[in-house]
Amino acid sequence: MKPITDVRVVKTTESAFIRPFSLIFKQGGNEIKWDLIDSHNGVFVIIYNRTRNTLVCVKQFRPGVYYKSIPECDRPKEGLIDTKKYPPSLGLTVEFCAGIVDKNKALEEIAVDEVREECGYEVKVSDMQKIISCRAALSTAGSIMTFFYTEVTDQWKISEGGGLAHEGEDIEVVEYTIPQIRDIITQSEVLNGSSSFLFGLMWFLTNKIVLNN
Numbered sequence: 001m002k003p004i005t006d007v008r009v010v011k012t013t014e015s016a017f018i019r020p021f022s023l024i025f026k027q028g029g030n031e032i033k034w035d036l037i038d039s040h041n042g043v044f045v046i047i048y049n050r051t052r053n054t055l056v057c058v059k060q061f062r063p064g065v066y067y068k069s070i071p072e073c074d075r076p077k078e079g080l081i082d083t084k085k086y087p088p089s090l091g092l093t094v095e096f097c098a099g100i101v102d103k104n105k106a107l108e109e110i111a112v113d114e115v116r117e118e119c120g121y122e123v124k125v126s127d128m129q130k131i132i133s134c135r136a137a138l139s140t141a142g143s144i145m146t147f148f149y150t151e152v153t154d155q156w157k158i159s160e161g162g163g164l165a166h167e168g169e170d171i172e173v174v175e176y177t178i179p180q181i182r183d184i185i186t187q188s189e190v191l192n193g194s195s196s197f198l199f200g201l202m203w204f205l206t207n208k209i210v211l212n213n
């Protein structure tokens with residue numbers, strides 16, 4: 001992964017990815033104002049490598065996770081962040097291969113593209129098993145996340161993956177064995193991963209491991 005340097009906070013008013021707004025409504029006669037973020041829907045892909053009996057996941061630097069890992073007293077509203085004191089590795093997450101739904105394509109096709117771009121496996125649309133769709137960020141966004149499951153073999157690996165360089169993506173592909181997955185879901189530290197990731201791991205253990213043993 002390339003080094004992260006010169007981290008600073010700036011105020012943003014325009015974004016191609018999120019749009020802050022408020023919804024005002026009356027509930028039982030009381031007026032309520034709720035602050036919201038319009039953001040894209042997304043897909044997650046749980047990838048099982050049959051050759052090695054592992055889950056193929058990704059690690060990447062997530063700016064929001066980095067920022068929130070700094071204690072509030074040292075977290076600037078604007079300006080430089082001291083990366084000697086707070087190393088960028090604090091923002092490294094573990095996730096399923098995922099992508100935002102920002103193209104006019106079927107969700108399965110977006111999932112196939114993400115598996116190729118991020119993890120380097122060529123899978124077919126018909127190999128994508130839809131698991132479930134649910135909401136994310138209920139308080140601020142309510143966007144829809146759709147989970148897929150797919151199985152790969154080493155023969156289907158066509159590149160190292162790593163994401164699209166021209167979009168600034170710098171993604172490390174990591175694999176977890178079944179015992180490692182069990183360790184992740186039972187650890188007591190704060191996991192640098194989302195509840196969606198934990199759900200996907202639980203779904204995999206319950207539906208693909210327990211049922212098959």
Ligand SMILES: Nc1ncnc2c1ncn2[C@@H]1O[C@H](COP(=O)(O)OP(=O)(O)O[C@H]2O[C@H](CO)[C@@H](O)[C@H](O)[C@H]2O)[C@@H](O)[C@H]1O
Nearest residue numbers: 017018041042043095096098099100101145167168169194
């Ligand atoms: N807020 C932002 N600011 C600037 N550039 C941005 C941005 N969001 C996306 N981008 C740009 O868009 C590119 C493509 O993003 P992806 O489709 O890989 O989604 P991402 O992995 O961020 O989120 C996926 O993974 C996360 C976490 O697992 C899910 O929450 C999410 O719904 C899912 O799409 C990024 O590499 C970046 O260049």
